[in-house]
Amino acid sequence: MIVLLTGGGGQLGRCLLDRMPSTWRVAAPAQHELDIVNEQAVQAYVADLRPALIINAAAYTAVDNAEDDVQAVYDVNAHGAESLARAAARSGAGLLHVSTDYVFDGGSDRPYVETDAAMPLNVYGHSKRAGEMAVLQALPQAIVVRSSWLFSEYGNNFVRTMLRLVVNGAEQVQVVDDQLGFPTYAGDLADVLIALAGRMPNVAAGLYHYCGAGNDTTPVSWCEFARAIFDCADRVSPCLQLPVLLPIDTSAYPTAARRPMFSALSCEKLAAVGLTGQQTLPPLLSRTWRVALQRVVCQLLQQQRA
Template sequence: MKVLLTGANGQLGRCFQDRVPAGWQVMATDSDTLDITDASAVDRVAAAFQPGLVVNAAAYTAVDKAESDAARAALINAGGPANLARAAKRAHAGFIHISTDYVFDGTSKTPYVETDATHPLGVYGATKLDGEIAVMREYPQSIIIRTAWVFSEYGNNFVKTMLRLGRERAALSIVDDQRGCPTYAGDIAQAIIDMTIAGADGGIYHFCGDREVSWKEFTDEIMTTAARLDLLDALPIVKGIGTDQYPTAAQRPGHSTLSCAKIARYGIRPSDWAAALNSCMAKIA
């Protein structure tokens, strides 16, 4: 299997490279080596490499910055995936694209299924939804995996931020009325590999953590795990606050838990994020 991987230096890209099965050949690209918004560049690379699978782990993920940088976010989150989908189709390759829970508005009281109506609240979610639409228009056999609250030992993410703040501060105020499922990037990478091996049908799938929490509850677990691994001199006090007490440029969904029932048809279970958090933080240590 020859895999063209974009976003190779991000959380998912690095975790994917850690788990590549024996015999798979990966061309790992980042924004410096392949500008996915440049259709000609994408076509040249795909034509030369002739992948059997294209995995798009590249994205504009700065949720708040996107509100004032909408054009750039749209180029990367919608234009780029469209270019990759066309190139994958021409190469007769599989295409797996990663999307987000932010395509929903968070008003559902039950986990979102793939067929639920989308209604993004901000530019980031809107551009990711546009990317989904573009991918399916260009190459209907593509697989789109929506995921949520991604963390890992790599890059910048909520877990690493909370660990840093927990070392610096005696008390933290964390939003307690937004709920979702943390997801380890390594488990997303494994799901991509497992779906490829299984020959999964094209379409949209949800994959996330196995237990819903608020950001405050997630922080509690991060701090408890950090203390157990001797990563903190003292446990900070973690206080829950409302979204209205922590204003941000972008509005975020209040409840974005995803149902993983569809992807389970391929034997893929939701991410055991608590176990992954422990191993991830041990690696960070």
């Protein structure tokens, strides 16, 4: 199967490339090789490659920068996604598109399901919601997977930031303790996308949620996430001097973009699809971010000390 992967240099894209089946012929052009904002270029690239599947992992994810960079974030997250969907529709390719928990306003008192109203609080969330709608309008048979709080051994993410503070000898770290959600290992999300690709077109089109909740029903705060990172670091390298973790309210840590106070996602709809991953791995929907975190912390500490 020929597959076009956009965003192959990001943390999700790199996790996808690590896991893609050897039977897939994968094209993962860099941005200078394929600008998804240029619809004519996308149409030409797809017409030449003739992929059976497009996976769009490309995104503008700098949430705070997006508040002042509106055109650029919409270009990638909305218009670029639409260009790929139009090209897929014209060529007959399937499309898997990745979105975010930040399409919600955080006012729920239980994990969000796919039918809950999307009411973003920030430019990034609005752009991703616009991308979802554009994709499904241009290609109704597309599948859109929302996820949350991605981390991995690649790229810049919250885990890497916390470990950098540890390695650099920070004495105290303040982290917000009133925003709740579920962290997600990008490698697990990659496995979900690959499993979905293997089931297309027998999986109903539309929106799905996937996060690293596993069998846990209680979301965590960013501060609790940080505490778990520090605990893992302590197990990997007991000689490390860990910072004192100071929980703070969102009001004490102002940012350019508003964040939802609660953005936990329910994975029940996806669970009903009955996805299975590689036989050597735990079932996809039972995987927890806590297990993956230990491996990622170990890898990142080795990298930062090299």
